[in-house]
Amino acid sequence: MSDSNKKPNILISSCLLGNPVRYNGTDLLIDHPLFKKWQDHDQLVAVCPEVEGGMPVPRAPAEITKGDGKTVLSGKSRVIDAEGEDVTNAFIRGALKSLKTALDYNCVAAILTEHSPSCGSNMVYDGTFSKTKREGVGVTTSMLEQNHIPVFNQEQLEDLAEYLDSGAYLDVKTD
Numbered sequence: 001m002s003d004s005n006k007k008p009n010i011l012i013s014s015c016l017l018g019n020p021v022r023y024n025g026t027d028l029l030i031d032h033p034l035f036k037k038w039q040d041h042d043q044l045v046a047v048c049p050e051v052e053g054g055m056p057v058p059r060a061p062a063e064i065t066k067g068d069g070k071t072v073l074s075g076k077s078r079v080i081d082a083e084g085e086d087v088t089n090a091f092i093r094g095a096l097k098s099l100k101t102a103l104d105y106n107c108v109a110a111i112l113t114e115h116s117p118s119c120g121s122n123m124v125y126d127g128t129f130s131k132t133k134r135e136g137v138g139v140t141t142s143m144l145e146q147n148h149i150p151v152f153n154q155e156q157l158e159d160l161a162e163y164l165d166s167g168a169y170l171d172v173k174t175d
């Protein structure tokens with residue numbers, strides 16, 4: 001049977017889909033009609049970059065020391081966990097695997113968890129472990145955006161619906 005009517009796929013943070021993969025073993029399940037619609041249409045492709053990068057659940061929380069995910073990908077910053085361990089490589093590995101998943105499933109956009117050092121898209125914690133945030137994106141968000149996959153957070157589902165309805169993703173050039 002043809003799947004020409006299949007709606008576009010959306011990458012989503014696994015914790016937003018209800019999987020208990022956060023650093024403290026909890027989830028952040030979304031409760032929203034748009035989310036349920038996309039789920040019913042089988043459009044959501046779950047990924048947890050930190051687990052994909054090889055990190056356990058639970059794990060020590062981690063923060064980007066300076067700048068944001070872009071700075072980490074350019075080699076000018078690191079991701080350090082609350083125990084002082086440098087987990088930068090795991091974060092980059094997770095970002096690469098998440099990008100591969102997005103490309104393998106032809107995801108046209110992503111819904112990622114705000115404030116996470118992997119998944120944040122507006123603000124991230126500032127590296128002081130004092131609950132202070134600064135403007136910036138997570139490592140996986142940066143990886144996706146550099147590859148023309150727009151990232152929305154869990155408070156921006158209407159914006160994502162508008163983006164999908166506009167068909168703008170059909171014009172995205174990837175070369």
Ligand code: SF4
Nearest residue numbers: 013015022048113116
């Ligand atoms: Fe959720 Fe992203 Fe953190 Fe995984 S890395 S628990 S998907 S916010």
